[in-house]
Amino acid sequence: MNTAGTARVALYWAPELDDPLHHAASAWLGRDAETGAALEQPPLPDIHAITAEARLYGFHATLKAPFRPLAPWAEVREAAAAMAAGIAPFDLPPLAVAELGGFLALREAAPCPPLHALADTATEALDRFRAPPTEAELARRLAAGLGPSQEAMLRRWGYPHVFAEWRFHLTLTRRLTPAERDLYRPAAEAWVGLAAGRPRRVGSVCLFTQAAAGAPFRIAERLPLGGAGG
Template structure:
């Protein structure tokens, strides 16, 4: 498979109510690539405020998007070898939060296995990551990053890994106070009880981007424990 970029994400299973509800909120199913009707958000353009996360699909980032250095098959084999030695674990209930101006689903209690999962993904696939270009580095605005984040950017190609990583399922772009006042209760109502339901992290999802600017879709779900 020839891809422009791939990423390692957590995504709800297809039969998880969160997959259907979250995908409808964003307006696209990352599993099928199909466009979905979005709920109304009176006074605001829901398609516009969800445009950025819609392109990436409903997910939480484990290893951020990267250009595969040795091709998709080699990266996929490395991911398969990784998940074969990882055991499934319980994900805490999720809830909608304001994350630095973005609305996102976050875990409601700490989950150390989740952090170990993300760290393992970053490390295990790093040999398959092509180095970022100068333009890609500049887009991260390194002058605004902390020392730790700049070091991560230089070493891992992304600022928000390891100690800087926070689990989040992005639901909007960064919002104004007025937009947040409308969107926060709206998305909370729309998702209902789906985020807080018990669920297992039992698979790693490989998302792929066929070409620059194109939306990401789920290429494979690799089960933990083989």
């Protein structure tokens, strides 16, 4: 993939292409992050607006939050692949629709220490390639009302939700009003719940790239975890 001029890079987990969750959740958001194709969404009022921000980023769970790379793509990719190769595949608990900070997301039904360890490792392994946030980016994050620990993480790692502050989630909506929640939560459970609750194995991570500011994120490459792809 040609990533010359890439604005931002992120390391995410996303379901495999043959996982029914990839198809169900991509349709819910209205875009396939693998192909970039626009998809028909469920017939719900305002769903295109409700899912706009999540659609921009693609269906994913954050491991290393988006950052502007300080090094060429090949160096970032090599480091990410080496990191992935050193981590054993593991089973992911069933996922279910939940509320997190006022928005809807899929979250794990039980603690999964290997998952948290993966996020911790990704945060550290790629940090040397991360350009620091601008003053405007810091101000925007700080305006969200971060706690002391989150603010410290933001200043050190460029993102407030890492290590003890990290929460596994795959975003489905923006923040909702109570009335919107009453409409969209049962709809999301009906649309993605069956696929989300299936057993699955985490055998890869994904490098996502954003070509320019405001452009949608796309999956640039899926990197196998150690033992998952030879």
